[in-house]
Amino acid sequence: MTLEAEVQSLRQVPMFRDIDPARLKLLAFTSERVQFSDGQRFFSQGDASDAAYVILDGRAHVLLNTPGGEITVAELSDNALVGEMGILSDSPRSATIMAAEPTTALRIDKRVFLELLAQFPQMSLAVMRELAQRLERTNAQLVAQSS
Numbered sequence: 617m618t619l620e621a622e623v624q625s626l627r628q629v630p631m632f633r634d635i636d637p638a639r640l641k642l643l644a645f646t647s648e649r650v651q652f653s654d655g656q657r658f659f660s661q662g663d664a665s666d667a668a669y670v671i672l673d674g675r676a677h678v679l680l681n682t683p684g685g686e687i688t689v690a691e692l693s694d695n696a697l698v699g700e701m702g703i704l705s706d707s708p709r710s711a712t713i714m715a716a717e718p719t720t721a722l723r724i725d726k727r728v729f730l731e732l733l734a735q736f737p738q739m740s741l742a743v744m745r746e747l748a749q750r751l752e753r754t755n756a757q758l759v760a761q762s763s
Contacts, residue, residue: 619641619644619645622644622649622722623637623640623641623644625672625722626640626643626644626670626722627640628694628695629670629695629697630695630742631697631738631739631742631743631746632739634736634738634739635732635736635738635739639735639736643724643728643732644722646725646728647722647723647724647725647728648722648723649672649720649721649722649723650669650720650721650722650723651718651719651720652674652676652715652718652719652720652721653715653718654715654716654717654718655714655715656714656715657712657713657714657715658676658698658699658713658714658715658721659699659709659712659713660709660712661679661680661681661708661709661710661711661712662708662709663708663709664702664708664709665699665701665702665703665705665706665707665708665709665726666725666726667699667703667723667724667725667726667729668697668698668699668700668703668723668724668726668729669697669698669699669713669721669722669723669724670695670696670697670698670721670722670724671692671693671694671695671696671698671719671720671721672694672695672720672721672722673694673719673720674693674694674715674716674717674718674719674720674721675691675692675693675715675716675717675719676691676692676693676696676698676713676714676715676716676719677690677691677692677713677714677716678690678691678692678698678711678712678713679711679712679713679714680711680712681712686712689711690753691716692713697743697746698713699713700729700743700747701747703726703729703730704743
């Protein structure tokens with residue numbers, strides 16, 4: 617895929633829409649496009665948080681290790697950001713992400729991701745909104761389970 621095509625792919629991701637094309641080109645150049653086969657893990661719960669991923673095409677499951685075994689708690693698809701929580705909290709991965717079908721993602725190194733957040737307040741707001749929405753969904757699921 618050409619650099620220009622990568623930039624166009626990134627433009628489809630809501631949190632990157634307001635970033636100027638030159639910066640997106642730099643992001644595309646400094647990031648790595650990775651392919652995952654069905655069942656392949658992006659990373660596992662407890663791993664070091666060294667990168668964030670943007671799903672460009674495909675689907676992935678969010679899995680948690682529990683005393684009763686591994687459970688699926690969410691499904692992600694195009695334009696989803698994953699792996700940012702560990703970067704922001706500077707802690708190990710809180711969940712496992714596994715491709716649910718052949719999936720293409722952009723791997724953004726931790727340092728590059730943090731620099732983007734520092735340089736683009738609108739991107740920081742988009743990440744905060746996404747985290748708040750996840751928390752709301754989790755709270756709703758907990759309420760539903762306890763009823």
